[in-house]
Amino acid sequence: MKKPIEKETRAYMTGNEVVAWAALAAQADIMYGYPITPQNEIMHYWTRLAPQFEREFLQTEDEASAGFTTLGGVMAGRRSFTGTSGPGHMIMQEAMCMAEMMRLPLVSIIQQRGGPSTATVIYSQQESTLACYGGNGEGFRVVYSTCNHQELFDYTIKAFNTAWKHFFPVFVLGDGYQAKMREPVTLYDPEARGVQMIPTKPLLGLPGTPGVDRDPAQLRNTYNTEEELFAVVEDLRKAYEEIVPQVAEYQTYDCDDCEYLIIAHGVVTRTAQEAVKNLRAKGIKAGHFRPVTLRPLAADALLPIACRAKKILVAESALGQVKRMITDGIYGCTTPIETLYKPGEGIYTEEIEAKVLAMAKGE
């Protein structure tokens, strides 16, 4: 396979382009998709680049088909991915739940747009619940919430390896801001940095006779009895819980002595980090906890920090979707939680600062 990136380069790009290049660098074989803003340029750039590097693309008739054909690609042992947003993300949930049930290494790049429904094509953090717990699934998924172009590149590559290592569906949860904004990024070949791409393998159509030479490769999502289903879901739960310590990721900023803990994910971490610096300069002991994986949430790491704080602020561009995951994750912690919700709108540093200052004054 021809290498798309021969030597490490600094480039100026939009987030969607970064994702297309990352998928190339990760040796993805094929993208399946259906157009929707703001993820379109992932497809645009993939379709322009794929033929140059012997990769493929299939545009399907809708997102349901895009999701299922991606699963088909995966079953055939191809490193496959899709990208979508908002209403498309909703339609794709059936395939995403099938991936949970059948343990299929599906990789989806989600560029969140405003909701509910069609709403805006611009930005939000309103697809966290959907990415983490969508459809009739039980959340047996890994969801990376990125905050900049470098992370879009790094985590798109990582998503393929997490998927093919653990056999759960993996999401890179970006948003319309990240999709469209422009900033410099370092493009690299993962192998040149010592990151080996995990080899893929067909999950169906294996050689030999099933039952004679090998066990049947039976991928099921349908069961006859409650007991049978219960046992299967229990196995999934145990398998998922085993990987939690390996895949849960988070970052902390000035959390050691922090009294006012700001929790934010995705692009909002950028403003939260700035707010911490500014608040510290004003003598307020602020800190910031950023879940990198929304699912699984690094709750064990967050709990002691949350308990030590005087007050917690959860800031998100949604009406508490991640806050609900936080309160569930730190159950038992009695630190009061306040919120700064701006569904479908960006959150500014000054807004977080003003909110924390008010909290510190006891307002």
Add this chain to the structure above:
Amino acid sequence: MPNRIIEAYVGEYASGKSENAVNRALFLASCGHAVTLVDLDLVEPCFCLRPLRETVEKAGVTLLAFATEDTFGLGEAGQTILPAARFALMRQGDIILDIGYGIEGSKILNLLVGAEEDPDLQVILVVNTGRPMTDTAEKIISYAQSLQRVDGILLNNHLAEETTEEFLLQGVKIGEKAAAALHVPIVGVSVAAEILPQCSKVKQLPYEIRPLQRVMPNAFW
């Protein structure tokens, strides 16, 4: 209407078309010209120049772009063109057109009344060699050939705040190779105004140097 400056800025996605079109309009207005700036981006309609209305109008530039309230209710229901923009070439004075990206974007010239016959119209390809799709002469040539018309190249090589003079000069070499193969001139080299004072070699280049004020970060959607 002699000596009119009529320029249409085309190019790759995120190549800097709007940034350069706005800067050009502001520069021409500062020289005392009557300037009309036209948002002809149908690929991403209503998003680009709209938030800059106040900035450009304060500088005396006439802006032909949808106002925010005009776009309410349109959602994604098809593409819209401002009628005044379609007939922009019939206006007096200089006209700067900001065109949507790629092949589909450049086709908008078909909708611009008088574009084919206008003797002053220059279609300028904006190129940033810091972008992987246009980082070699071969890629720029092939991209330019996919567009229906290119009359000149504006080099807008940069890596945002990480741009160095060395990077600029390397990009100029790539641009020169592409321009020669395409038989079109390099109409200018754009350089962020804040780094220009440190770029003595760039200033000696035989091209028009266009100091660029970054206005687009304020326009983001």
